[in-house]
Amino acid sequence: MQQRTFLAARAARWARQRPGRLDALSAALTWTVLGPLSVLVAGVTGLVLATVTIAPLAVRRRFPAVVLGCTTAAFALQLLLVPIPLPANAAQAIVVYTVAAHVAATGVRLTALALAVTGCLAGAFRWSTPPQQTRNALVIGVTLAICSVLIWVIGELVRGARANTAALHDARLQLARQRRVSAAAEIHDIVAHSLTVVIVQADAGAYAAGSSGSWRAADAAATLTTIAGTARTALAEVRGVIEMLQEPGPAEPAGAEVGRDDVRRLIDSVRTAGLPVRADVPDWFDELPAAVRLAVLRSVREALTNVLKHTGAGVTARLAVEREGDAIRLRVEDDGPARPAPGGSPPPSGHGLAGLRERLRGLDGVLTAGPLPEGGFRVAVTIPRARGGER
Known part of the structure; x- marks a missing residue:
């Protein structure tokens, strides 16, 4: 069942969706009230001046600077023709607010303020009569000028609030884009590593089954178990990334649950795939900030995956995680054939070593790779350890 909304909420939504119609309707209502009153004050001249002053309000948000010019000219004409204020002069306060609230150019907004203050003082001297004409003019003029300044300030505050809201909206959109990019990179790393392990195991099993008569059922079971376990782990990790996208939070997947055991399991999966890994992951790894632990896990995964991809049998990888002053240093080396270092800028998708280098910049991290x-x-x-958010 569709939820009912209050009449005020529906009216506000209509006003936001049709600002031009709202301005035209407001101008018509303002003329309906202030036009006849101006006739009572100054006759036909008052009606003409009221119409010239109020009619531009119909396009006040579309052409605020033009409306300011029209109403200023109408007020100057009024000072020449009518020695008293008109009810229609209230429309000029709306113009001052509109310019302050909807014009981006600072010069135009300050011009509106200056014209408003000048008009208040000029009108006060035009409308005041003896005795004490000067004193009355100053009191009236200063009072009207203060009101004009307050109206202008209110418009400025509304414009600032609107700008802040737009900036927050843009920030939310940027955060959503960052979350999607981060999730895509994370899923790429998970899938690339898992599929590499699966392919290596499957190729090894197919080769052994086709060329070795001594290949036993236990060997097949071990290979299939490794493939199934790797696939399940990848599926669970991908689901975790997708759940992260569905919930509000930071752009990067949370690393609070990443620990030394996760690095060990990753290393074991690579060993099972046929790559010997000599690893040294110290006990103090779990004491590192969560963001640093997550970055280390990603780096190990990407580096070992590349060893699996680009080297053959008989290659050994070495992994070391060390402290160097206030920084954490990770090294993954292999003794396989030399291969060129990845060059150029990281691709837009943020995948591979180049993408990992780009993501490490968020922690002021540095990645180097080469033969x-x-x-x-x-x-x-x-x-840097401190960039992880903890000391």
Whole structure:
């Protein structure tokens, strides 16, 4: 059942969706009230001046600067023809508010304020009569000028609030885009690593089954178990990233649950895929800030996945996580054949080592990758510990 809304809420929604019609309707109502009153004060001249003053309000938000010019000219004409104020002069306060609230140019807004104050003082001297003409003119003029300044200030505050709301909306959109990009990169890393392990295991199993008569059922079961376990882990991690997208929170997936055991499980999955890994993950790893632990896990996953992708049998990888002053340094090296370092700028999708380098910049982290002089390849990551949000 559709939820009912209050009449005021529906009217406000209509006004937001049709500002031009609202301005035209407001101008018509204002003329209906103030036009006849101006006739009573100054006859036909008052009616003409009221019409010239109020009619531009129909387009006040579309052409605020033009409306300001029209009403200023109408007021100057009024000072020449009519020695008394008109009820229609209230429309000029609406113009001052409109310019302050809807014009971006500071010069135009300040011009509206100056014209309003000048008009108040000029009108006060035109309308005052003896005795004590000067004193009455100053009192009336200053009072009207203060009211005009307050109206202008209210318009400025409304314009500032609208600008802040627009900035917050843009920030929310930017945050949503960052979350989607982060999730895409995270899913890429998970899927790339898992599929690499699955492909290596499947290829090894197919080769063994086709070329080795001694391949046993236990070997097949172990290979299939590894494939199934890797797939389940990847599925669970992808679901976690998708759930992160569906909930409000930071642009990066939470790293509070990442610990030393997660790094060990990752290393074990790579070992099961056939890549020997000599690893040193210290006990103090779990004491690191959550963002640093997550970055280390991502870096290890990407580096070991690249070793699996680009090297063959007989290659050994070495992993070390160390403290260097106030920074955490991670190194993943292999003794396989030399291969060129990834060059160029990171792709827009933020995938691979280039994408990891881009994401590490959020922690002031630095990633370097390249061949070793004696052969093999190294991926090195340095992350300032304090940038993780904890000391």
